[in-house]
Amino acid sequence: MTAEAALGTTTATSAADAAAGSGTGMILSARAVTKRFGGLVAVRAVDFEIPRGSIVSLIGPNGAGKTTFFNIIAGLTEPTEGVIEFQEATIVARPVRAWAEPILWFALPAVTAVIAALALLAGISAVADVLVGLTAVVLVGSLLIAVIRPRWYLNLLPRFGIFRSARPNDIVTFGIGRTFQNIRLFANMTSLENVLVGMHSRMHATLPDAALRLRRHRDEERTSRVKAREWLAYVGLKGRDDIAARNLPYGDQRRLEIARALASEPKLLLLDEPTAGMNPVETTQMTALIGKIRTELGITILLIEHDMRVVMGVSDRVTVLDHGEKIAEGTPEVVRADPKVIEAYLGAPTA
């Protein structure tokens, strides 16, 4: 079923661009997502949807598979089964006909090689030599393409019924930003630089632009720095631009990570335990920030959280995972009342 789903949809990129504007409905929907590690199942057949402009929380005891699911959406892990669609475009799914991809790489060289062989047999050595050289060049070229995987190549794949999940960096450009459970800032870069890296996918100056300091580069740098500072201010790090991320206090590091994610202008923001290890004051601030991001910027948010107050405070819908399975879903009130949830948390606590 996943295969058809994957094939049915148009390619990740084009659809993402197409659907970019579309107003309502589900911004992200996961169908029957399963992930196995060796024998064990981290996520089992989870269906999951995020309405555009909402805040959805994903909760569950430790080891429930929340972060795995998260990483599948972010493109860090390929699911064993299932499909994830972002704005009506399949971005992540189990690879389809992955085996056919190498055939693509060697198709062109093979053709030239065959012609070369024919030429040799025909005894037109001059032509043959040229063709042999050509074959080598083509081979190297196509292998390079296979490594670099440029856009047009990715768009080409579906034509041959091949589906490969988008790479993390592509997913960012589609409009999904994320933070990490264990903060992963660029520790030795300043806050500003961190945010600028976040903007990377939205900047377009090329190597020559930078080398020759062309207008495009200069303007872009200027404007993006202004914007970066705005982001820092937005999350409450005004004037901390020049401090190395490693030297920021813990709470600020979390904020910086959010600023960095926001800088990539996401439509969907994945927050992995944003308030983990925060004191109540920081927590309330963070909760406020999250709400603000949704209301002011209209960014849809998927939240993984342990702190129930946060979850119940901000989220429109809550999904509960336990042992990789979805055991409950609905409004905070409904979920809070759900006996299965209570059991999962209080009764028979899991490692």
Place this chain on the structure above:
Amino acid sequence: MTAEATALSGPRFPVARLRGPLILLLVILASYAVIAFGAGEQAPAQFINAVTIGALYALIALGYTMVYGIIELINFAHGEIFMCGSFVSWSVITTMGITGAITDIPRLVIVLVVVFLISMLVMGVVGVIIERFAYRRLRNAPRLAPLITAIGVSFILQNIISVGISNSVVTIPQLIPNTKLDFGVFSISVINVFVIALALALMVALHLFITQTRLGTAMRSTAMDREAAQLMGVNINTTIAITFFIGSALAGAAGVVQGLYIGVTVFNIGFNYGLKAFTAAVLGGIGNTTGAVLGGFVIGFLEVISQVYGYANWSEAVVFGALVAVLIFRPTGILGQQLADRA
């Protein structure tokens, strides 16, 4: 995520335990076929040559892989330790006034034991000293700093030997008589048997040490997570020192073996052997002892094969080409995944 992943991806290891020997067997069979195809009736002889030199590489590679496993340092000085080992054996043998092969078996055994013990001991100590003074202080420094000191140390060792002993080729008396055991189909000379047997014995001993003893466990835990090990009461410095001792002792043994097998040594022999051995370690999956052995044999075979097919001058290119090829498809080496029993 990482936490869950590692927790979940546990039960691969029993399989992995078997994987090493299986692949090794496959490699041996395959390369025997290739050699047989190329060398005709010389095949058995060539095969033995390959295994012998492979065993030598494996011995050196073990040191590389252990040191890397525990402090993630490419110990470029390791090749020179090997070289020094061969010189120590030379000086021991000549001091004993031995000039040629010893036919009287018991005497031979005694001499061999003495030579090996002394060389392994001396080189082990040297290795520990190097670690103490050249690497320990840099344990938390940027990763390249110890790499540079390692190369610096190797320069120092080379220069000491070249100026102190000889700046040219030195002949080492080959203690083991050059007699051949004939098995009808093929004949194998005693020295090859000795080298292979000794190498295998040392490898098995090392494996048992790592897996069965407390020290071995300490080494493995340190390799996996130094801080955690420390918290569990493992004395990191001692453990690392011991690792260096064992690794260098093995290199010393390899040095002696080289002397017995080849019969000459020279102060700059270390770089080439070191390079091949390190390649072996990486090929097999650096940090993985089984992998080092596997890699050693693979390289031995590759060299002999390229020689058999008349491309001796390309052997280096072949070896590194193979390395690149393997790493492209298995970025962590043939047995790389098995991080659990790094030592």
Place this chain on the structure above:
Amino acid sequence: MTATSTVPPRRPSPIGRIRAFFGGHQSLAIIAGAAVVLLVLPQIALLPPFSGFGTQKDWVGGFSNAGVFVLLAVGLNVVVGLAGLLDLGYAAFFAIGAYTYAYGASPFLNLHIPFWIMLIVGAAVAAAFGILLGAPTLRLRGDYLAIVTLGFGEIVPVVILNANNYTNGTNGITGLAQPSAYGLFGVDGFGFSNPWPYFVTVVGIVMVTMILLYRLQDSRLGRAWVAIREDELAAASMGINTVTTKLLAFSIGATTSGLAGVFYASKLGVVTPDQFGFTVSFTALAMVVLGGMGNTLGVAAGAFVIYEIQSTGLKQLGQVVQSLHLPVVALGPIKVDIGSINFINYQYLLYGLALVGMMLLRPEGLFPSRRRRQELHEDTDEVAEFKSAETLEAIDR
């Protein structure tokens, strides 16, 4: 070299403004530095003790050779220092650049393309090879990358040595054309007995290279490199295409190396396979590390220092010590007459000691970059992060 260390001061103010403000001025600073080098260095050679080691001409000739290694080092710095990719086979691109010049401007193929054009060609060819050799190594990280690049570094000379028909094998290619100054440097221009034009040229090349490198370093690309070095997984999750970014690092490093190769070949007039062994790669790496990874100016300085140490310092040490007429010291049983020691025998040892010593004293290098200084006390964890299978999977796809 001290002169060039006049880095534009970094005021503690928003880095953005500094960069924007110094964008132009930084280049000016480098140009000024180059001018100072051009004028001051030759004068230093006239002062004792340096004047004792050789005439000004010797020194200038030496400086131009040092320039080659400065180029190599700053290029390697992009790969190792900025992008954090350990490359031990850097000499390969040096060789490729040099042989490109040999093909373009020697009787071997009877081509006589002007040096100045070959500079570009050589750089381009090296860049192409940088991408070619870089591509297969991209999935590797840390020391796996190191050994593979080391492998390439070993393979290239072997190929040059054995592909007799195309490279003239071990005999090498001789009679490489000298650059033509078009009467710019007075009557005799570039010549084997006139190092001055070479000196000027190499300073010029280094200057331009460094300006360009600094500009890249301060650009979107430069940030991406550092981000990858800091945390490849996070970088990917921030929308950086790690593959192309790394490839660019490789090819830019190779380009610089190619420039160095062309210049080197034109100055030496001959290329043979044995000039491009591991020693070159290692020396360049040592220069990067000792200079201070990531800091282009520091690396350049480090390169210069190390080159002078191993090419002049160690070789002259003997003379110096002998001139001191030290007394005979008795170390226990062994009588040591330091004056009679032939230091030429020990220069290898001393070089080793110098490396170990410098590293122990300043692990972060002589002129550490702002970042490296902060970084000093944790480094292995980033490697540890990548050990888990799924991160590998993520970035390989």
Place this chain on the structure above:
Amino acid sequence: MKLRNLGVLGGIAALTLTACGSSATPVPTTGAAATTGPAATTGPAAGSIAVKIGIELPMTGGEAPNGVPTANGVALALAKIQVPGFTVTINQQDDAVNGVHSATQGATNIGTLVNDASVLFVVGPYNSSVAQAEIPVSNAAGLMQCSPANTNPGLTKTWGGVDPKTLRPTNPDKIAYVRVATTDDLQGAAGADIAYNLQGKKTAYVLDDTQTYGKGIADVFETQFKALGGTVLGHDSPPSTTSDFTSEVTTISGKKPDYVYYGGVTTSGLGLFRKQMAQQNMASTDFGGGDGINDGSAATASSFLQIAGDAGDPNTFSTVAATHDIPGLDAFNSAYKAMFNTDPGSYSAAAYACTQVFLQALKSVGTGVTDLAALRSAVRAYVATPSNSYDTQLGTLSFDANGDTSQKVISYYGFDATSKDWKFIKQRDFTQQPLGQ
């Protein structure tokens, strides 16, 4: 021996010290220390012009065994021969970087020598690849250099389609490089002569160590051996770094050649190869090489014969590019041993001869001339004149228009099991008997 064992312990001790960061304990050096001896001892005598002879050789690391004895040859000559009116001292340069000869360093060194006005003549370099980088420099400056060891034909005659003039672009017709060593092509031919004519062997297996010298003579051997009517069963090129030849030998033993010719030098492992031949029952197969293996008797430390051990029955052959009956060879050897207390190296005598060439030139052009520049160019001109001939340690010789020595005599040697040394067989003068006869 005892002393050497001390060496090891000293080595270890030194290592301990160095590891502590202090400097190394000086351990007994092998003769090398003496090179600077004369330079230090002979100060300029009153009323005589102080001039220098440059030495440009690899002196360190793996190259020391090549460079040091050769440099000693020069020192010995200066100690033995005086030129009235001149005090000749040494300007010593080392082209080894990190223990390996480097063309770049060589070019730099020759530049340094050029810029030292009092240097009138240079002995060196040792490696042909270094020479390729130095010849253009010395040629541009008109400083005559004499290589005791370069044997790559390409340096002085058209070889592989390359004209030697490309090496001297500045003054193509004013040579500033001569050599006393005979070129590889003749040695290779001589090797084939031994194999085919002397030993009457019809099949040969050829090897080379991939280096300029080894490959040069091996290739010539192959062509000449074929030309004489022999068959070459194979030609392998084990890298010069090879230290285990067992599989190589196994392969060859399978081909069952009558003769094995190996172009290369002992340091590339040829002695080892011969030994392993013996260990694999190929001791009785003839083995031949160039002067790269003719480096002293079995008593000489790390010589081919010592490494090969008793492998060589009287069927191991080598050639030397010089006349055998050099006047007073023993005198030379004893004098050398007296001064440096080691045996001379393969090229000590050649370096001695180069120095003699210089001193003769100096004597004949030096009278009255005081201007160093003038002296330098006069010396160059004198040595570059083909008509001048010199009575040297290597016998009487002169240099042709390209700087090649007139001595085209190759001596044949065979291993003598009783004296465990090379025994002179015959010598062939290629001026009377050119190639292919």
